[in-house]
Every structure is written in C-alpha cells, then in structure tokens.
Amino acid sequence: MKRAFWAALLSSAFSVSAAQAQEVVQWWDFLSGGDGARMKQLIDQFNTEHEGEIQIEATTLEWGTPFYTKVQTSAAVGEGPDVMTYHLSRLPLGVETGTLSPLTEADMTAAGLAPTDFQQANVDAATVDGQMYAVPFDIHSxxxxxxxxxxxxxxxxxxxxxxxxxxxxxxxxxxxxxxxxxxxxxxxxxxxxxxxxxxxxxxxxxxxxxxxxxxxxxxxxxxxxxxxxxxxxxxxxxxxxxxxxxxxxxxxxxxxxxxxxxxxxxxxxxxxxxxxxxxxxxxxxxxxxxxxxxxxxxxxxxWADSHAFAIPNNQGNEMTPERRAAVMQVIGWMAKNSTFWGTAGHLPAYNPARDTDEFRAMQPNATYSSLAETAAFDxxxxxxxxxxxxxxxxxxxxxxxxxxxxxxxxxxxxxxxxxxxxxx
Missing domain, CATH: 3.40.190.10 (Periplasmic binding protein-like II)
Structure with missing residues (x-):
C-alpha cells in the first residue's frame, strides 16, 4: 500500500513538473482570410510537433492602425503578447515608441537563423541603426x-x-x-x-x-x-x-x-x-x-512589405530566459516551414524556403519570385x-x-x- 502511495505521489509530481516545463507562448496576429487560415494551420502543426514542450495560444486582432495602437499601449503597461506579427514598414514607429524588444545574436542563434538567411533588403527593413528588431516571414508585393x-x-x-x-x-x-x-x-x-x-x-x-x-x-x-x-x-x-x-x-x-x-x-x-x-x-x-x-x-x-515576427518590449514584465528561448524557437520553426506560406501568394523571406522543389513548382509565385531581389520597401x-x-x-x-x-x-x-x- 505504501509503495502504491509513493508511486502515485511521484507520478503526480512528475506530471506537475512536466506541465510546468511546457512553455505557453502568447501570440497576436492580424491575419484574416486566406492568410489567417494558413497561419492557423501552421500554428496547429507547430503545437502538434511540440506538445509537452511549447504551445502557442493565438489571438487574431484587427488589421492595420487598430493593431499597432493596441500593441503600443499594451506593451507600455506590460500586457503585450510574447510574440506578434508585425509589418516591417511599421518598424521605425515601433522602435521610436519603445514598443519592440531588440533581437540579439543569441536570440537568432536560439531560432537557428542568421541574417544571411534573408535578402539584404529584408534585413535592412528589419533593422534600425544597426539593430535588428524583427525576423522577416515573407515578402509581399x-x-x-x-x-x-x-x-x-x-x-x-x-x-x-x-x-x-x-x-x-x-x-x-x-x-x-x-x-x-x-x-x-x-x-x-x-x-x-x-x-x-x-x-x-x-x-x-x-x-x-x-x-x-x-x-x-x-x-x-x-x-x-x-x-x-x-x-x-x-x-x-x-x-x-x-x-x-x-x-x-x-x-x-x-x-x-x-x-x-x-x-x-x-x-x-x-x-x-x-x-x-x-x-x-x-x-x-x-x-x-x-x-x-x-x-x-x-x-x-x-513596392514591397513584409509580415515579420517581433517581440514586444513589455514594460515592467520582462520575459524569462526560458520563455524567450521558446519564442525564438517558434519564430525559427515558422521561417523554416514557410514554403507553405507561399500558397497565400507571398514569397517566403527565408531564402532556403524559396530554394526548394516545392516552391519552384508553385505557380505563379515562382514566376514573380525575382521581385525579392528588386523589392523596394517603404x-x-x-x-x-x-x-x-x-x-x-x-x-x-x-x-x-x-x-x-x-x-x-x-x-x-x-x-x-x-x-x-x-x-x-
């Protein structure tokens, strides 16, 4: 009886520990229609592959000015998400208002990414004064x-x-x-x-x-x-x-x-x-x-813009290192699985995602993919x-x-x- 009791207790403690080990990433996006449906599919796939380790809890908000207003006000009081979609064209405003958290080399390493994985114009659009603040997800034009x-x-x-x-x-x-x-x-x-x-x-x-x-x-x-x-x-x-x-x-x-x-x-x-x-x-x-x-x-x-991933600078509510590492894993996974995102008409920003047989067979995307090299960002x-x-x-x-x-x-x-x- 005592052995059964202690076995049950240890099993319960292990379950609690495992549950605590799982990181739940709060996610905001502004994607609707075909974009929204495809992103939901990617999120579901990520959650399935990372069950017990990392789970994304996603919320979709209104596109455009309402989204950026909410992000700015929420980050200012420490109530923003862990990660969010962000147009690179709005990056200068996000940096000026202190809304965005800078991405370090360690962050990019945690994501398994490097700036050289993207077109230089994309990296430039994700950078302010030499500091990267977002990871490009696509190029849309x-x-x-x-x-x-x-x-x-x-x-x-x-x-x-x-x-x-x-x-x-x-x-x-x-x-x-x-x-x-x-x-x-x-x-x-x-x-x-x-x-x-x-x-x-x-x-x-x-x-x-x-x-x-x-x-x-x-x-x-x-x-x-x-x-x-x-x-x-x-x-x-x-x-x-x-x-x-x-x-x-x-x-x-x-x-x-x-x-x-x-x-x-x-x-x-x-x-x-x-x-x-x-x-x-x-x-x-x-x-x-x-x-x-x-x-x-x-x-x-x-003309071009990019949907990208950024981390809000939640004032007074600093993210734990474990949560930040989980967020960067999410971002890295999305980039590496972004060939599918091309079915929404976009060009994956991650170079290897465009350099695949799957993408080269994707029409008409493959035909206009040359615009990645001549994109003119806002x-x-x-x-x-x-x-x-x-x-x-x-x-x-x-x-x-x-x-x-x-x-x-x-x-x-x-x-x-x-x-x-x-x-x-």
Missing amino acids: VVLYYNKERLEAAGLLDANGLPMGLDGAEEFKAALDKLKEGGLDQPLSIHDSTGDSTWRIFYSLLNQQGGQFLDENGEFLSGDNLDKAVAATDLMASWVSEGYAPPNIEYAASIARFTGGEAALHINGVWEVPTMTDLHAKGELFEWGAVQLPVFFDQPAT PRSPLAGVGSPVYDAAGNFLMPAVNGELTGQEAMEGMRDDLQGQAY
Whole structure:
C-alpha cells in the first residue's frame, strides 16, 4: 500500500513538473482570410510537433492602425503578447515608441537563423541603426495579373505563356491599345479609389527611376526626386485620363473587372493569388498568370512589405530566459516551414524556403519570385508604412491626381509639404 502511495505521489509530481516545463507562448496576429487560415494551420502543426514542450495560444486582432495602437499601449503597461506579427514598414514607429524588444545574436542563434538567411533588403527593413528588431516571414508585393487568352489574341504572349511587349511606358500603352482593339474598352484594372493601392504602384514607379521618397537628411521628395514623383503620378493618371482604366474603382470592383473578363490586366497584391487559384479550380476563371511589374522607367523595382515576427518590449514584465528561448524557437520553426506560406501568394523571406522543389513548382509565385531581389520597401520613417501618415497623404493627394482632380505637380508638392510639416 505504501509503495502504491509513493508511486502515485511521484507520478503526480512528475506530471506537475512536466506541465510546468511546457512553455505557453502568447501570440497576436492580424491575419484574416486566406492568410489567417494558413497561419492557423501552421500554428496547429507547430503545437502538434511540440506538445509537452511549447504551445502557442493565438489571438487574431484587427488589421492595420487598430493593431499597432493596441500593441503600443499594451506593451507600455506590460500586457503585450510574447510574440506578434508585425509589418516591417511599421518598424521605425515601433522602435521610436519603445514598443519592440531588440533581437540579439543569441536570440537568432536560439531560432537557428542568421541574417544571411534573408535578402539584404529584408534585413535592412528589419533593422534600425544597426539593430535588428524583427525576423522577416515573407515578402509581399504588387504584381501584374493577366488573362492569358486575351494577351495571346493580342499577340502579347510568348511561347512560355508569359507577357511580352509590356516594358516601357509607351510600349505598355501600345499593348493596352492592342487589347482595346481586341474588344476591351478599358483593358487595365487598378484600385484607384484609395491611397493604399495607388501608393504601392506609385512607389514602384518612383523606385524604377532611382527616386527617393525620403532622403538621408529626412527630407521628403527633395531635389529631382520631386520631378520623378510627378512623372510616376502622371503616368498613372494617364492610364485613367486616356481611357485604359476607369476612375475611382473600389477594391472589390477592381478585382471583379479582371475576373469578370472586362480587363485583361490587373495590378494588385500577391495576396489575391488564392482568389484567382480558387476561382480557376472551380472552373470560374480563365487561364491566368501573374508576373513582376513591367519596367516602365529605368530599372526593375516593386513596392514591397513584409509580415515579420517581433517581440514586444513589455514594460515592467520582462520575459524569462526560458520563455524567450521558446519564442525564438517558434519564430525559427515558422521561417523554416514557410514554403507553405507561399500558397497565400507571398514569397517566403527565408531564402532556403524559396530554394526548394516545392516552391519552384508553385505557380505563379515562382514566376514573380525575382521581385525579392528588386523589392523596394517603404521609406524608413515613423510616418511611413501600413496605416501611416504617408498612406493618408497618398489618399489626400496622390489618389485625386490619378483620378484627374489634381495635377501631378500639385499633388506631389502637396504631399511633400504635408509630410514635411509632420516631420518637424
């Protein structure tokens, strides 16, 4: 009887010790739709593989400004999560407000990662003043979606099923004219009713000219950068004014114009790849593809951002070394298993995750994966990034110019002065 008692007691003590040894990682993200479903699958897989060791308890919050406001206020009172998703474009604000915990070499070692595992542009976007604050998870950008049947009929498709004759501003318009001759009244679809989508195209065109929206001295559109910004704006505006794309089209309507066959070309984020894939699988969409944006000016460049993982700097509630090691294991596992994340249209930021047979067979991602090498991340400023004053200014100045309500010169001067006033 005594032996049974002590055996039961020891078994109970062992169970309590094992339970205490398991680290529960509090996780916040802003992922919904296809992104959210795929992340849930990754989290479930992680939890299954690490049962009894590390478990993720995930909470999904509202995307954009509400998320970053909550993160900032929660970290300030020590009530933030252990780890969170974070746009690299918002990193400067997170650092300025003391919201983010710096990542050390020891942290990266615990994750089994090194900065050389990522594109340099990704590392630069995750770094402020030489200090890394986040681990990139993906690169997401805008791409050119195209209707293969329409382009083939217009003589704009090569033997590999890829668009041709689209590089150069005038060549692109000539291609649009061919598509109009083929029966499409407005062959290009862009979301031009808000600042966010117009900003992404504009910033791509500015960087294709080697332009800087924000220079090293903290000046917006200084010197000839203003002229390059006007040129980018005027090109976008010409697509509308010359009848290639309709004005003031809402987001869902811009997609519907393409999927409904009213437009042969559509500029949008890679996050709409699952939409196209699902419609095609159901027999509700034509043969389609997606490629990196054409080179309208001097060099390839495309606006890009990254979902990344960051650790909040929870004031007065310092994380234990054991918990921090567990968090870095979570981050490392996510990076090393991010090839699957490509099914959401994104490019895995972790280089080895793109250098796999699985990813090379993933279309159209593998076709536009070259944009990882020419990605143009948002300006490094607390005023820039998702839901930022730069996006607001794009809505107040750039978007009206694209729709013919302001000249490109008026818009860019107004945008420059507005943001410069906020910088001082």
